[in-house]
Amino acid sequence: MKKTNLFWPLPLLLVAACGEESSSTESENPNNSTNEEGIYVTASFSIIGDMAEAVVGDRGTVDYIVPIGEEPHEYEPVPSNFQEVNDADVFYVNGMNLEAWLERIVDNAADTEIVQVTEGMEEIPLEQEDGPDPHAWLSPKNAEVYIDNIVADLSERDPEGAETFEENGRAYLEEIDTLVVEIEEMLADIPEEQRLIVVSENAFKYFGRDFNMDTDGIWDINSHEEGTTGQINRIIDVLNDRDIPAVFVESTVDKRYMETVADNASLEIAGEVYTDAVGVEGSEASSYIDMMRYNAETFAEGLSE
Numbered sequence: 001m002k003k004t005n006l007f008w009p010l011p012l013l014l015v016a017a018c019g020e021e022s023s024s025t026e027s028e029n030p031n032n033s034t035n036e037e038g039i040y041v042t043a044s045f046s047i048i049g050d051m052a053e054a055v056v057g058d059r060g061t062v063d064y065i066v067p068i069g070e071e072p073h074e075y076e077p078v079p080s081n082f083q084e085v086n087d088a089d090v091f092y093v094n095g096m097n098l099e100a101w102l103e104r105i106v107d108n109a110a111d112t113e114i115v116q117v118t119e120g121m122e123e124i125p126l127e128q129e130d131g132p133d134p135h136a137w138l139s140p141k142n143a144e145v146y147i148d149n150i151v152a153d154l155s156e157r158d159p160e161g162a163e164t165f166e167e168n169g170r171a172y173l174e175e176i177d178t179l180v181v182e183i184e185e186m187l188a189d190i191p192e193e194q195r196l197i198v199v200s201e202n203a204f205k206y207f208g209r210d211f212n213m214d215t216d217g218i219w220d221i222n223s224h225e226e227g228t229t230g231q232i233n234r235i236i237d238v239l240n241d242r243d244i245p246a247v248f249v250e251s252t253v254d255k256r257y258m259e260t261v262a263d264n265a266s267l268e269i270a271g272e273v274y275t276d277a278v279g280v281e282g283s284e285a286s287s288y289i290d291m292m293r294y295n296a297e298t299f300a301e302g303l304s305e
């Protein structure tokens with residue numbers, strides 16, 4: 001439960017990491033590949049990777065650490081991950097209580113600058129622990145914060161590319177604007193009393209705030225305490241009190257907990273949504289924008305019945 005304490009030293013680490021490296025983005029730095037193959041960005045998980053890729057475009061390459069299908073909270077980094085961060089010009093993280101494994105990266109890849117791309121986010125607090133809920137990306141209205149931070153950082157690191165990064169960022173945010181309108185339209189017909197999204201991990205708080213939906217989960221945030229009897233009984237009570245047609249599961253969470261809940265509340269599981277990772281290549285959710293559209297479609301279908 002107290003794992004979030006790991007994060008409080010992070011801003012200090014960020015400052016320490018930034019201080020020494022900030023003036024050495026030129027090609028004399030042997031760790032820096034900007035000159036030959038373009039800028040090399042490593043992101044902590046696929047969603048930040050997808051956004052960074054949109055901004056970087058053809059001026060470099062982007063990798064991410066947590067594989068699709070695994071959740072980014074309690075991932076166990078492997079030695080090749082330390083290398084991926086070490087080789088990168090910059091390591092983009094979400095912070096805000098997301099990557100519980102960040103300290104191990106910092107200890108093993110100390111030379112690479114870490115940038116928290118949620119800087120300036122309007123945070124929603126966790127319900128059962130101290131600190132912010134990390135799932136800010138689950139509202140597309142927050143994509144602007146991520147993209148602006150990525151554009152600003154890349155432009156400083158690779159000034160010749162600044163114009164390209166700004167252009168790529170602008171184009172991406174235009175797609176986001178369209179997406180927001182699409183989502184609003186999709187959700188508009190869900191009756192007021194059915195506007196409750198229930199998933200295993202209550203990760204849709206930002207989405208709920210921005211699109212006028214209540215949200216709940218079996219548990220508040222992925223941690224060692226997942227799916228306890230108390231948590232399962234609490235959400236069954238919530239569902240029995242409120243007349244909604246369906247609940248949902250996530251692509252990155254063990255579905256057995258929600259199956260138990262759905263059985264006990266006599267509800268249908270109306271679909272699988274994407275929270276902590278994009279979908280696999282070729283799926284309906286293989287990019288951040290597609291994943292957000294797919295989630296909204298799934299909610300609209302499941303909750304409108």
Ligand SMILES: [Zn+2]
Binds near residue numbers: 201203222276
């Ligand atoms: Zn999560």
